[in-house]
Amino acid sequence: MTLPQGALVLFSGGQDSTTCVAWALSRYAKVETIGFDYGQRHAIELTVRPSLLRKMRALSSDWDSRLGNDHMIDLSLLAKISDTALTQNVEIAMQDNGLPNTFVPGRNLLFMTVAATVAYRRGLDALVGGMCETDFSGYPDCRNDTMQSLQATLNLGMASRFRIDTPLMWIDKAATWDMAHGLGGQPLVDLIRTDTHTCYLGERGALHDWGYGCGKCPACELRARGYRKFTQQARPPAGSGQPPAAA
Numbered sequence: 426m427t428l429p430q431g432a433l434v435l436f437s438g439g440q441d442s443t444t445c446v447a448w449a450l451s452r453y454a455k456v457e458t459i460g461f462d463y464g465q466r467h468a469i470e471l472t473v474r475p476s477l478l479r480k481m482r483a484l485s486s487d488w489d490s491r492l493g494n495d496h497m498i499d500l501s502l503l504a505k506i507s508d509t510a511l512t513q514n515v516e517i518a519m520q521d522n523g524l525p526n527t528f529v530p531g532r533n534l535l536f537m538t539v540a541a542t543v544a545y546r547r548g549l550d551a552l553v554g555g556m557c558e559t560d561f562s563g564y565p566d567c568r569n570d571t572m573q574s575l576q577a578t579l580n581l582g583m584a585s586r587f588r589i590d591t592p593l594m595w596i597d598k599a600a601t602w603d604m605a606h607g608l609g610g611q612p613l614v615d616l617i618r619t620d621t622h623t624c625y626l627g628e629r630g631a632l633h634d635w636g637y638g639c640g641k642c643p644a645c646e647l648r649a650r651g652y653r654k655f656t657q658q659a660r661p662p663a664g665s666g667q668p669p670a671a672a
């Protein structure tokens with residue numbers, strides 16, 4: 426079942442946001458994507474985005490017909506005003522406040538707010554993000570309360586009726602792989618394995634069963650552990666969950 430509205434998906438080129446694009450395509454008549462260049466240490470995420478979208482279109486003519494514009498926004502000011510391991514060349518470590526130094530204060534608040542501004546102009550009423558409380562590093566701007574509060578704020582501030590969808594909020598990485606399998610079958614799982622990028626260190630040398638990455642940073646460990654759990658779970662035989670073939 427597809428709702429008649431349109432969605433704007435925060436799409437970074439990682440596993441989670443790619444799954445969110447497929448999720449939005451299973452629900453919304455029209456889906457656009459938005460990405461942010463914020464001075465990431467490794468621009469690999471940004472370079473995999475266009476080919477990922479192209480390959481998703483190739484998986485399904487239905488997806489191809491409903492996937493619209495991709496918006497790339499320059500938010501390089503974020504690197505200038507913050508000091509974190511994602512934008513500076515420093516070791517990933519835990520900070521005294523219990524948050525890893527990969528935390529970029531306000532990042533998701535800024536992303537969602539900019540996305541809402543673009544969605545307003547494009548007439549899209551859902552904002553879809555891969556925020557997750559279940560097994561990430563406890564980033565406070567990934568929390569459900571934060572997103573619900575932001576939804577209320579955006580709607581008050583823009584006199585709008587946006588909904589923020591966070592389909593991964595309560596599931597773990599294994600369930601995220603499983604969701605991708607349910608939405609696009611093995612072809613989508615394979616595309617996510619080989620074409621998405623999650624590694625904090627920007628490593629793309631060796632292809633592991635769970636994809637490319639250093640295998641040691643927190644993002645790689647989470648992704649690898651989730652993939653292992655996913656592959657150990659029983660599921661319907663391959664071919665039962667294919668992307669929709671026709672519009």
Ligand code: ZN
Pocket residue numbers: 623624625626627628638639640641642643644645646
């Ligand atoms: Zn890594």
